[in-house]
Amino acid sequence: MIFHYTEIEGAFVVEPERHEDNRGWFARTYCQKHFEEMGLATEFSQCSASFNQHRGTLRGLHFQKAPFGEAKLVRCVQGAVFDVAVDIRPDSNTFGAWTGIELSAANVKSLYIPDGCAHGFQTLTHDTELFYQIDIPYQPDYSCGLRHDDPEIGIDWPIDYPTLSERDKTLPLLAELTGDHSHVQNGENRPNIAAAS
Numbered sequence: 001m002i003f004h005y006t007e008i009e010g011a012f013v014v015e016p017e018r019h020e021d022n023r024g025w026f027a028r029t030y031c032q033k034h035f036e037e038m039g040l041a042t043e044f045s046q047c048s049a050s051f052n053q054h055r056g057t058l059r060g061l062h063f064q065k066a067p068f069g070e071a072k073l074v075r076c077v078q079g080a081v082f083d084v085a086v087d088i089r090p091d092s093n094t095f096g097a098w099t100g101i102e103l104s105a106a107n108v109k110s111l112y113i114p115d116g117c118a119h120g121f122q123t124l125t126h127d128t129e130l131f132y133q134i135d136i137p138y139q140p141d142y143s144c145g146l147r148h149d150d151p152e153i154g155i156d157w158p159i160d161y162p163t164l165s166e167r168d169k170t171l172p173l174l175a176e177l178t179g180d181h182s183h184v185q186n187g188e189n190r191p192n193i194a195a196a197s
Contacts, residue, residue, distance in 0.1 A: 001031055002014075007099040009094045009114075011085050011099055011114055013111055014029075027108060029108065041071040041135040044073070044134060045137055048132040048138075049130065054163060055123055055159070056163055060148055060168065065144050068139040070136050072119060072133065075108070075111075077105055078129040079126070080105070081103050081123050081128055082158050083102075083130075084120050085111065085113040085119055086120075086153055086174075088146065089116035096152065122157050146171055146172065147173050
């Protein structure tokens, strides 16, 4: 597995090494030992999928508030997306920065998004499906988000006039969140996962 650094501290593009022959190919998309060596989350307590019918659909930017912040490993298993992470950790050297990568069923790459980052994506094809591995169970009362078009962040989304949910249209700007740092965390003092579920 090859780990590529991104513009965000602690976020990586994970590229599998394919072994190909006349049948096709085989590749590991996750290896606990390699993730541990990189200092990344190695225990994923929940897996989720997102299916999107239409090209241009945009979901995000989403995260969970402390103390239930999530680390995610995201891979596209059908179609293609432009996948984005935004650093919202006030004490981070890359606070306010974003990174974006095309994930597709063809390239088999994943984006590792550390706790303290917001995540979103825009579909580049019809009938797109994403697969998420998440290190902490979903807590609906701690679900939060950030505007996809926040000018302070300046994400260069590939498709204009995206299809958004009504909730995502009304998410706050980064400046509205930074007055209260309780929504993010630095990875310490996280709750016991068993107790949180």
